[in-house]
Amino acid sequence: MGHPGQTRRDVVSCIAALCTVAGTRRAAASQPELRFGLTPVFLTSDFELLDRLRSYLEDATGIPVRLVTRRTYQEITSLLLSGQLDAAWICGFPFVANHPRLALVAVPHWQGKPLYRSYLIADRDRQVESLDDLRGDVHAFSDPDSNSGWLVTAAALARRNLSPERFFGQTIFTYGHRNVVRAVASGLAMSGSIDGYVYEVMRETEPDLIARTRIVRQSDLLGFPPVACPASAADDPRTKRLRSALVGMGDDESGRTVLRTLRLDGFAVEDPSLFDPIAAEVAILRRTAG
Amino acid sequence: MRTVRIPLAIRIPAVVIVFMAAIAVFISERVLTRLQEAQTRHLGDLATVYLDGLAPALVAPVVREDVWEVFDIIDRARQTHADLKPMETVVASADGRVLASSDPRRHPSWSPLPSSFLAERTTAPTIASNETEGRAVARRDLSSGDRIVGSVHASFDITPLLAERRSVLMTLIGTNAALTLVLALTAWLTVRRMMRPVRVLASHLMASPEGPVEPIPETLVTTAPREFRGLFAAFNRMAEAVREREALSRHLAEEERLASLGRLASGMAHEINNPLGGLFNAIDTLKEHGERSDVRKRTIDLIDRGLKGIRDVVRTTLVTYRADRDARSLQRADIDDLKLLIEPEIRRKGLVLQWRNEGFDEVRVSPSVVRQVVLNLLLNACQATPPGGQVSLRATVEDAHLVATVEDSGSGLSDSAHDVLAGRRDQAVSASGSGLGLWMVRRLVREGRGTIAVTPRLPKGTTIRVAIPFAREEGLADVA
Numbered sequence: 001m002g003h004p005g006q007t008r009r010d011v012v013s014c015i016a017a018l019c020t021v022a023g024t025r026r027a028a029a030s031q032p033e034l035r036f037g038l039t040p041v042f043l044t045s046d047f048e049l050l051d052r053l054r055s056y057l058e059d060a061t062g063i064p065v066r067l068v069t070r071r072t073y074q075e076i077t078s079l080l081l082s083g084q085l086d087a088a089w090i091c092g093f094p095f096v097a098n099h100p101r102l103a104l105v106a107v108p109h110w111q112g113k114p115l116y117r118s119y120l121i122a123d124r125d126r127q128v129e130s131l132d133d134l135r136g137d138v139h140a141f142s143d144p145d146s147n148s149g150w151l152v153t154a155a156a157l158a159r160r161n162l163s164p165e166r167f168f169g170q171t172i173f174t175y176g177h178r179n180v181v182r183a184v185a186s187g188l189a190m191s192g193s194i195d196g197y198v199y200e201v202m203r204e205t206e207p208d209l210i211a212r213t214r215i216v217r218q219s220d221l222l223g224f225p226p227v228a229c230p231a232s233a234a235d236d237p238r239t240k241r242l243r244s245a246l247v248g249m250g251d252d253e254s255g256r257t258v259l260r261t262l263r264l265d266g267f268a269v270e271d272p273s274l275f276d277p278i279a280a281e282v283a284i285l286r287r288t289a290g
Numbered sequence: 291m292r293t294v295r296i297p298l299a300i301r302i303p304a305v306v307i308v309f310m311a312a313i314a315v316f317i318s319e320r321v322l323t324r325l326q327e328a329q330t331r332h333l334g335d336l337a338t339v340y341l342d343g344l345a346p347a348l349v350a351p352v353v354r355e356d357v358w359e360v361f362d363i364i365d366r367a368r369q370t371h372a373d374l375k376p377m378e379t380v381v382a383s384a385d386g387r388v389l390a391s392s393d394p395r396r397h398p399s400w401s402p403l404p405s406s407f408l409a410e411r412t413t414a415p416t417i418a419s420n421e422t423e424g425r426a427v428a429r430r431d432l433s434s435g436d437r438i439v440g441s442v443h444a445s446f447d448i449t450p451l452l453a454e455r456r457s458v459l460m461t462l463i464g465t466n467a468a469l470t471l472v473l474a475l476t477a478w479l480t481v482r483r484m485m486r487p488v489r490v491l492a493s494h495l496m497a498s499p500e501g502p503v504e505p506i507p508e509t510l511v512t513t514a515p516r517e518f519r520g521l522f523a524a525f526n527r528m529a530e531a532v533r534e535r536e537a538l539s540r541h542l543a544e545e546e547r548l549a550s551l552g553r554l555a556s557g558m559a560h561e562i563n564n565p566l567g568g569l570f571n572a573i574d575t576l577k578e579h580g581e582r583s584d585v586r587k588r589t590i591d592l593i594d595r596g597l598k599g600i601r602d603v604v605r606t607t608l609v610t611y612r613a614d615r616d617a618r619s620l621q622r623a624d625i626d627d628l629k630l631l632i633e634p635e636i637r638r639k640g641l642v643l644q645w646r647n648e649g650f651d652e653v654r655v656s657p658s659v660v661r662q663v664v665l666n667l668l669l670n671a672c673q674a675t676p677p678g679g680q681v682s683l684r685a686t687v688e689d690a691h692l693v694a695t696v697e698d699s700g701s702g703l704s705d706s707a708h709d710v711l712a713g714r715r716d717q718a719v720s721a722s723g724s725g726l727g728l729w730m731v732r733r734l735v736r737e738g739r740g741t742i743a744v745t746p747r748l749p750k751g752t753t754i755r756v757a758i759p760f761a762r763e764e765g766l767a768d769v770a
Binding site (some may be wrong): 138173 | 357362365390393395398400
């Protein structure tokens with residue numbers, strides 16, 4: 001009150017500061033942001049992880065990044081195909097199904113390989129040894145567009161000329177690998193099809209939940225869910241910057257933190273033929289359905 | 291029926307206990323009822339909040355019959371409502387099948403809704419408690435537009451509420467019991483304190499029959515409560531009066547004893563005096579007509595009988611005081627002798643004597659007793675009868691009793707004389723001495739285990755009937 005001049009000076013500098021901040025924001029917003037889609041192929045429920053991933057990608061690419069999550073794989077796939085996403089971490093099944101229209105950006109390496117398995121899980125106390133023992137079950141699938149959470153089991157049944165609807169008593173889609181574990185652990189479902197990678201990570205993060213289930217059968221090794229982009233944008237500079245950001249994740253401290261949280265070794269550029277076994281399963285399924 | 295009198299010191303605390311127990315029961319009932327109402331309301335509110343929170347999210351998945359999403363919603367809700375403790379949450383379709391429950395193992399999807407949940411459709415969330423099972427179940431219908439598409443049910447663990455109620459009950463019981471005990475003890479002490487003067491009074495009153503009445507000591511009177519001070523003072527005045535009367539009684543008793551001795555001496559003099567008149571007459575007769583052998587013989591006989599009468603009086607006195615009995619039985623002549631003894635008095639007053647002595651020769655009754663009794667009655671009758679009046683004696687035997695009836699035409703027995711004969715009073719000795727004779731009559735008859743009946747004689751006078759039973763064989767012993 002006793003120094004009005006000083007107060008006025010403060011107000012002016014405050015306004016100047018505000019203008020600077022607003023200007024920065026406007027400048028960032030003016031550059032088209034990188035829209036990166038995520039599916040529940042990994043633990044999307046971890047918001048801290050999502051924040052870290054976003055800030056790493058922004059730092060590494062120099063482009064503002066927006067992470068987009070949807071409930072189902074199909075929504076993300078549609079957004080990606082329609083060009084509303086620049087890239088997305090999708091499952092091998094949608095990639096294979098839409099191969100000519102989608103291109104690989106990078107594939108995660110887990111336990112040294114860009115490969116993972118699908119698990120059939122059941123209640124800990126059930127005496128079941130194979131898929132055949134699960135006949136009539138209430139079976140939890142992850143997502144109708146998931147390789148490990150649907151396609152592997154459906155293809156295995158297709159080889160026996162069966163469909164999940166006929167083989168199982170009831171099928172439930174939980175739209176998340178973690179939800180498959182919850183459904184089986186709670187008793188809502190008697191068995192489930194789940195991503196082996198998610199299952200193994202949960203073994204560390206949620207051992208109590210995992211302890212109430214057991215693995216009935218593991219599939220052969222299959223291509224790990226990849227990061228894909230529309231084929232038309234495969235050679236876009238923004239895509240290249242994203243690819244190098246992903247591949248170089250292991251060289252950066254915050255990137256390593258993200259990888260450590262994801263229990264991944266890193267990302268690498270792989271040949272689309274990595275996903276041929278999945279394509280073969282799709283073919284079996286189509287033949288049976290046909 | 292005899293009622294047991296419980297001491298006030300017990301009765302008043304007992305009344306306090308009963309009263310307090312009644313109040314405790316009433317208050318406890320009110321408190322518990324209010325607590326239960328509050329708990330029910332609270333539980334109802336919580337259940338409503340819980341179910342209302344779930345309902346909007348559940349409608350769409352229920353319509354789609356999306357088992358996973360329904361499960362996901364109620365599974366997450368259970369985690370967020372951890373403090374409410376819904377034990378189970380079940381979502382059912384409109385046709386009453388379980389879509390998903392928080393515990394799918396217990397209530398699998400597509401199974402019928404368990405009967406433990408509310409089956410009735412309700413417009414508002416409804417809750418029902420089952421205290422024996424310690425759970426409450428709530429139901430809320432899920433509606434989309436006007437259509438009921440399903441229902442959401444929850445069961446709540448109400449054992450903490452029941453435990454709280456039990457704990458409140460225990461606290462109430464404990465507090466009330468302690469309070470009742472304290473009040474009962476206070477009442478007991480108060481009543482004991484209040485009753486202390488009464489006990490003092492009672493102990494002094496109880497002591498009275500055995501010993502002398504002791505006044506309450508002055509120290510106790512002054513320290514007693516105000517109400518009792520007057521009472522104690524009154525008691526002390528009474529005690530003083532009783533003591534004075536006791537002293538007077540002792541004094542009177544002493545006088546009475548002396549009077550009895552006088553009466554005895556007077557009686558003896560009287561009895562000796564009666565034949566003496568006859569004896570002097572006989573001696574006069576001998577002086578005048580002693581030369582006539584027939585007169586001499588008769589007179590000597592008379593003197594002999596008179597002396598024997600005196601001897602009998604002495605013997606009677608001895609009998610009275612030595613408790614001995616005559617050796618011989620009564621002969622008719624023993625009574626006839628009395629005629630000679632009474633005749634001088636008859637002549638003096640110009641009375642008419644009727645004499646009937648019959649029906650026996652000898653009976654086992656004491657002659658001295660009978661003679662004294664009859665003589666006294668006759669003398670008394672002579673005294674009571676105005677000149678020219680009539681006196682009669684009738685002696686006979688009835689049912690092993692000697693019965694002597696003496697009648698006069700006097701003015702009747704006085705009340706006091708009546709009482710003396712009936713044994714109701716002992717000390718009535720009239721100045722004329724008539725009462726003395728009656729007192730001896732009564733005494734002698736009683737010793738002979740006899741009875742006396744006094745009846746008025748018509749048109750005037752009195753009839754006195756004495757009956758003396760015959761003695762048993764061994765009853766007579768020599769006294770001479």
